[in-house]
Amino acid sequence: MKISRIIVAAAFAATMFSCTKENLLETQKVHLTFNVANEPSASKAVLNGSAVEFQASDRIGVWDGTSMNCFETTAGGAHASFSGTAASAATYILVSPFSANCSVNGSVVTYSIPDIQVATPGSADPAALVSMAKVSGTSGQAVLYNCVGLVKVEVPDGLTVKEIHVGGGVGSTVGICGSFTFNTNDQTVNYVDAGSMRTSITLVPQAGQSVIAPGTYYIAVRPWTYGGLTLAYVNADNQLCKRTTTNSVEVARNHIRPVGTLNTANFNAVTGSAVLRYYDQSDNNQFTALIKTLANGSTTTATTTDNVIKKIVFRAHTLPYKTNGTNIHNGPLSSVPIRAWVDGDTAYIYTEAPVITLHSTSGNLFRDFAALEEVSFNDVNTLAGASFEYMFRNCTKLKSVDFGNADFSKVTNFSYMFYTGASVLEYVDLGETATTAATTMQSMFNNNQYLKYLNLGPNFTLAATHTNMFLDAARQTSIAAQGDNDKKCQLYASQAFYTDVRANETTFNAARFNFHAQ
Amino acid sequence: MNKIIRMEYETPEATTIDILSGLSEICVSAASVESFIEDDELEW
Numbered sequence: 001m002k003i004s005r006i007i008v009a010a011a012f013a014a015t016m017f018s019c020t021k022e023n024l025l026e027t028q029k030v031h032l033t034f035n036v037a038n039e040p041s042a043s044k045a046v047l048n049g050s051a052v053e054f055q056a057s058d059r060i061g062v063w064d065g066t067s068m069n070c071f072e073t074t075a076g077g078a079h080a081s082f083s084g085t086a087a088s089a090a091t092y093i094l095v096s097p098f099s100a101n102c103s104v105n106g107s108v109v110t111y112s113i114p115d116i117q118v119a120t121p122g123s124a125d126p127a128a129l130v131s132m133a134k135v136s137g138t139s140g141q142a143v144l145y146n147c148v149g150l151v152k153v154e155v156p157d158g159l160t161v162k163e164i165h166v167g168g169g170v171g172s173t174v175g176i177c178g179s180f181t182f183n184t185n186d187q188t189v190n191y192v193d194a195g196s197m198r199t200s201i202t203l204v205p206q207a208g209q210s211v212i213a214p215g216t217y218y219i220a221v222r223p224w225t226y227g228g229l230t231l232a233y234v235n236a237d238n239q240l241c242k243r244t245t246t247n248s249v250e251v252a253r254n255h256i257r258p259v260g261t262l263n264t265a266n267f268n269a270v271t272g273s274a275v276l277r278y279y280d281q282s283d284n285n286q287f288t289a290l291i292k293t294l295a296n297g298s299t300t301t302a303t304t305t306d307n308v309i310k311k312i313v314f315r316a317h318t319l320p321y322k323t324n325g326t327n328i329h330n331g332p333l334s335s336v337p338i339r340a341w342v343d344g345d346t347a348y349i350y351t352e353a354p355v356i357t358l359h360s361t362s363g364n365l366f367r368d369f370a371a372l373e374e375v376s377f378n379d380v381n382t383l384a385g386a387s388f389e390y391m392f393r394n395c396t397k398l399k400s401v402d403f404g405n406a407d408f409s410k411v412t413n414f415s416y417m418f419y420t421g422a423s424v425l426e427y428v429d430l431g432e433t434a435t436t437a438a439t440t441m442q443s444m445f446n447n448n449q450y451l452k453y454l455n456l457g458p459n460f461t462l463a464a465t466h467t468n469m470f471l472d473a474a475r476q477t478s479i480a481a482q483g484d485n486d487k488k489c490q491l492y493a494s495q496a497f498y499t500d501v502r503a504n505e506t507t508f509n510a511a512r513f514n515f516h517a518q
Numbered sequence: 519m520n521k522i523i524r525m526e527y528e529t530p531e532a533t534t535i536d537i538l539s540g541l542s543e544i545c546v547s548a549a550s551v552e553s554f555i556e557d558d559e560l561e562w
Contacts, residue, residue: 131552146552229560245562254552258559266562 058082059098063109064089070098093184094133096144097126107134107184113148113177113220115198115321118206119164121215124150125203128220134184147182147189148220149251153203153231154261160236161212161262164203166219167230167319170244172199174228176221189223189253196343197222200230200319223253232319233262238354238379240317241267272335274316274351275383277328278359287328287340288365294326294342305368305394310345312372316356316379321348330359333383345371355379355407363389363413370394376402385437387413395420400427408433414463415442423447429455438463445469449476456493458518462500470501470508478512485514492516 054073061068064086071084086092093109095102102111109132117125131144155161168174175197181190191197203219205212229249232242243266251257277286281302284293288302295308325339328349336353349356358365360383366372372395380403388411392398398420408430418425425448435441441463445451451474474489481487491498491513498515501508 143552146554150554152556243562245560247561249560250557252557254554256554256556258556260559260562 054096058096061095061098061102062086063093063095063104065091068095068098068102068104090136092135094135094144096131097129099127102130109182109184110179110192111147111182112179113201113222115177115201117201117203117219119203119212119217120206121213121217124148124218124220130182130220132182132184145182145184145187146254147180147223149223149253150218150256151221151231151251152256152258153217153219155212155214155217156261156263157214159214159233159262159264162205162210162234162236162238163317164212164217164219164262165200165230165232165234165240165319166203166221166259167200167232168222168224168226168228169199170228170230170246172230172319173323174224174226175199176224176226177201178222180222187253191222197322199322202318218256221251223251223255225250225252229259230319231259231262231267233267234317235269237269238317239269239271240319240352240354241269242319242352243267270317270336270352270354272353273333273357274336274338274353274355275330275333275357276338276349276359276362277330278361279364280361281364288367290326290328291340291342291347292369294340295345295347302364303368305370307371308345309342309347309369310371310397311374312347312349312366312369312376314349314356314375314377314380316351316377317354318350319352321350325350333357333359355381358382358386360384360386363387363391364393365391366395367391367393368395369398371397373397374400374402376400376404377406378404379406380404381407382410384410386411388417389413390416390419392418392420396422396424398423398425401425402427402429403431403433404429406431406433408435410437411435412437412439414438414444415440415465416446417444418448419443419446420448424450426450426452428453430457430460431455432457432459434459435461435463440465441469442466443468443471445473446471448473450474451489452477454489454491454513456491456497458494460493460497462497462504466501466505468507469505473507474509474512478509488512488514490514490516492518494518 056074057072059070059072060082062071062084066087069084069086071082073082093104095109102109111130114128117128130147132147133144151166153164168176175191175194176199178197179192181192201219201221203217226249228246230242230244232240235241279288280286284299284301289300291309292300292304292306295306320339322341325341327337328340329338336351338349338351338356341348358380418428442465446468449472477489489512495517502510
């Protein structure tokens with residue numbers, strides 16, 4: 001018998017996302033199935049010393065053989081009471097936190113150890129601190145077993161740490177996170193697929209912070225005896241500072257392995273350049289063709305339409321994502337490799353160098369990725385005299401381009417950069433780059449009719465040539481907004497640029513934008 | 519170091535599933551969470 005919750009269908013979504021005790025205790029009998037993966041993360045279970053403590057509003061999942069039900073506590077601490085409803089069953093499986101991305105098959109639970117974890121002082125990221133229990137429906141005791149091992153890192157006073165990375169093996173060649181199974185009968189952990197495991201984890205600052213403050217941090221990792229380990233941090237100069245050991249390192253389930261204090265003496269900074277191979281449609285080993293080849297499993301040319309890749313992620317100053325990445329840097333100009341992987345519909349391009357440098361011939365770089373929706377960088381610059389002409393040619397599903405903290409001050413040609421054909425582009429972020437070398441921005445945003453967010457930054461200046469730069473840009477967004485500034489395209493730029501473009505570029509229609517001076 | 523966290527479910531009658539009332543209670547009166555065991559520091 002399914003005992004439940006609440007509500008009529010119209011109220012379903014609200015209940016899913018609020019999951020309050022009041023909702024849970026209502027007693028109308030309507031069958032609902034909860035999709036755990038879609039629940040927002042709200043659990044705050046944290047470490048206190050070596051023990052896990054629950055916090056107020058923490059939620060655990062209760063699997064009753066059919067569905068995962070949300071149980072919530074109103075008060076945390078040493079004693080926490082969780083309330084909720086579930087179907088009657090002989091046994092239940094408890095999963096903490098409720099938001100853990102998991103599925104259940106009998107007594108075995110599939111869960112994830114994330115590759116991006118948020119630095120939590122004195123604790124691990126609550127989302128990664130997964131524990132589970134199998135409990136009888138008729139007896140009264142249960143133990144929630146921890147499903148991860150922890151690496152303990154100290155950040156000292158006086159050291160700027162933007163991120164912390166930990167990699168399995170000396171060259172980050174051993175799986176350290178990904179999808180795993182936990183057997184609630186015997187507490188064994190196994191990987192789901194060796195090839196799908198990622199080989200590094202990044203600990204990032206909390207939202208709104210740019211550095212990880214001094215203190216003690218824990219990183220949840222795959223329980224394993226690693227044949228070596230890599231620990232690294234990103235310093236104030238965006239350099240990845242690494243320390244490795246070839247010693248065997250056991251990080252057992254439910255164990256903490258201290259790895260010491262970050263410092264400048266034992267961690268070597270990765271310096272040098274990492275230049276992406278330039279665009280050449282006759283070269284099947286350059287970026288555009290090679291990503292398509294990796295996605296499709298057979299040699300593909302740069303001008304062949306790709307229908308696989310939806311997202312491309314560039315990350316500098318980071319450990320390898322997986323083993324056996326394809327080298328994609330320009331050999332003569334690079335001293336640090338850039339490696340590429342395609343995982344499902346996403347391409348990852350990683351380098352340990354401080355920045356990814358785009359070649360001066362970067363026009364058409366993303367051409368004919370017909371399924372591509374999103375491109376994101378963290379640190380990117382260019383060689384001198386770079387051309388971005390038609391960079392996203394025929395990317396007709398492209399919605400978002402985030403260049404992070406780009407430096408495009410050496411780019412000379414921005415013409416038709418975001419001209420994608422049947423454009424649905426909504427979001428463009430150029431960071432805070434200067435554009436002092438630019439000679440042309442002709443048709444740069446031509447036909448981007450659905451633009452909703454355009455950040456040009458405080459240092460963006462208008463090039464001498466800018467014909468049709470904003471032709472039809474944000475036109476459809478403006479029509480839909482019906483005069484509502486909040487629904488127009490939000491434009492972030494300097495007052496000087498805004499004044500200049502209004503006075504000198506006839507295709508810039510100020511009425512289509514809600515301008516924010518920077 | 520074994521600090522035990524109790525999860526005391528709010529069950530008025532505590533230990534059985536009350537089907538007749540239509541309220542299903544997880545009949546766990548207490549549960550503990552494993553405490554992590556800290557090993558020796560890694561020798562680099």
